[in-house]
Amino acid sequence: MGVIGIDLGTTYSATAIVRGPSPEILENREGERLTPSVVVFENGTPLVGVEAKRLAAVLPDDCVEFVKRKMGEPGAAYVDADGKEYRPEEVSALVLKRLAADASMQLGEEVRDVVVTVPAYFDDARRTATKDAGEIAGLNVLGLINEPTAAGIAYGLNKQQSGVFLVYDLGGGTFDVTIMRVTGTEFDIMATGGDRNLGGFDFDNLLMGHVATRIRDQGGPEVRESDKGEAELRAQCEQAKRRLTSMPQTIVRVSAEGATFQVPVTRAEFEELTASLLARTEVTVDEVMENAGVDWDKIDRILLVGGSTRMPMVSAMVQRMSGRMPDIGINPDEAVALGAAVYADTLGAAAGGAIARIPVAVSDVTSQSLGTIALNERNIAQNSIIIPANSKIPVKREKSYYTVQPGQRAVDFELTEGDDEDLRYVTVLKSTELLLPPGLPDEAEIRVVMAYDIDGVVHAEVFLGATGQSLGAVELQRDNNLGAHAVEQMRNAMRDLEIL
Structure with missing residues (x-):
């Protein structure tokens, strides 16, 4: 039975496995390497992934996105059109169940044993919630691994590089920085830090505010007053942000009240709008380097991980801070899943008394006192x-x-x-x-x-x-988390649930 690594992301997720000398990404049922972490409840049936993402702007009241940010939070819940309440752990479980089902299709055998990634700065409540989500999905979570650590594993093994790595991980909803010493297949984490409420989602929010203001300046409505209007605005701004990674300017087009409004945005404008967010990441990098006791001349490799690092201003900032370009040759969207697969291979082999195909030793650190x-x-x-x-x-x-x-x-x-x-x-x-x-x-x-x-x-x-x-x-009551009985009930309810 295959043991897979799952990068459970805020906006996109991915799965990978080790079947030979290197890890590989498993495609989903649509033949894509990334699966949107989006759930739509349509007529009581959960729809997960690509189609759910496409329906997000059409059915905003039935759509759940960015649920990772709510993991472990007190009172967080989503209520569908039928009045049924879903905890963040349940929504994440739906994503995990779909990811495991797609992996099973690719492998031709059932997948139950998994390693799931978490932001390095996740606290106890959020880590526990992630493990609960795996259990609700009917999976056996062999372990959790911090996302920057997984990325460092993927890079170190792929490039056969040793030395001191700095991993700058800016994803869809979270930000982490980790410094690690890599020696062959040994990964020794020196220091880590982050912000669980900073990611591409926040850059989108600032662009949305800018575009909404410009639409009002053109005599248009406040498009964010309705859920549908806000969902369309978010979708258009997210696409514009992606275009600005390779284009100096673009146009955001938003339909409202029977009219289409066009708002031109330059890369320079976007970077000015979001400069405060980027500055927060710079402060965290400085703090982690101080905690690790290293200067830039002691850093051998700089890795950019997470889709949001494709924004040109990220690499420019890192280059300004370090005096050199970050390393290329690592896919920022896939590195975490690939590293998780290697760690899963190691844990799976240890659990079964076997020898891992790619044995690694990971020495991680606490993110919280x-x-x-x-x-x-x-x-x-x-x-x-x-x-x-x-x-x-x-x-x-x-x-x-x-x-x-x-x-x-x-x-x-x-x-x-x-x-x-x-x-x-x-x-x-x-x-x-x-x-x-x-x-x-x-x-x-x-x-x-x-x-x-x-x-x-x-x-x-x-x-x-x-x-x-x-x-x-x-015994931690973990008031922000589910009890064992609730987890069991949710797992039983989801066992025969069809997920499209």
Whole structure:
């Protein structure tokens, strides 16, 4: 049975497999190498991919796009025309199920074992939601791999290159930067960072605002007031953005209220409109390089990954920062899926007691700091980091704290995710009261042990320092995620669902 890698993208997805000396992309049922991550619910039947993308502007009320941005968010849901509610995990599961079905057609055998990619900066809730989506789709998710890491694997093996790589990954909805040291088939991640709310979608939004204003200047309506108008505007602006990668100017044509409005846009105008977004990526690159402890003269290869890196201003900015051109010879749309396939080959072989066709060793890092809330020397509550960001995973670390009241019988334990001491800028993953035994001395030691597993998922346990007695493994409720029972129900409901 084949083990495939899936690049589950915000706007487009792809699958790949290792069957010989190198990974290969698997075409979908339409014979295309990329599948739009779009779902349309037409008469109660989900339509996924190419046809769904074509219907997005026609049936905006029945269409779900960019669902990856909603993964792991509290209360996020889509309601179809029949009033049925779908969580982001369910919508992503529909995409995954379609991708696996298409791969099965290509391979002539059922696909169940997969590795799914995630943005390097995805936190625990979003990683858990991605694994849940795979389970709902009826798949066995062998593991997750960060998208820039997968791209580095694909490039390093294809070009047989070693050295220090910087991967700049600007996709449809997320942005990541990763610096890794590559030695043969060993990939050692040095530092990573990113922005899960920055991608081509945001560049489209700014262009949409510009075009909408120009249409009003021509005496036209506010085209974004209706879902259909906004869907058509987005489709036209996305196409215009793509044209501007190879043309100095283009015209955006939008129909509204029986008239067609034409808005000329130059590449220079588009770049000026979106300069603030590009600047955000530059700041992240600088931060990741500082965290990795490297300067540009220590970077051997610069890889641009993700369809949005085709915008000429991206390579121009990277060239200005580094003093040299990024490497070419890597397909920015396919590299992540190809690398995921290699990693899937390694994990699949290990699970089956076999030898991988292309064995790789990946040493990744945490993208988020993990800690707890404790009182500082001024008796003010702050975030106390136990596992810093960019720690090697899997990782387990501990830190000691002390009771603050005589005869204290409980501690309020809060597990946090975030890099700042200021509690306003961290996420509380779990809050619970842990009971203490009677008779403890003043300032009794409480030892907190935390861990990230190989997929970047969080675990924690609290111990009494003097005796080593466990006060309890802290099971994350993950209020932003589905429970095991809900996942099982959704998987059963989707088992016999026909997806077109």
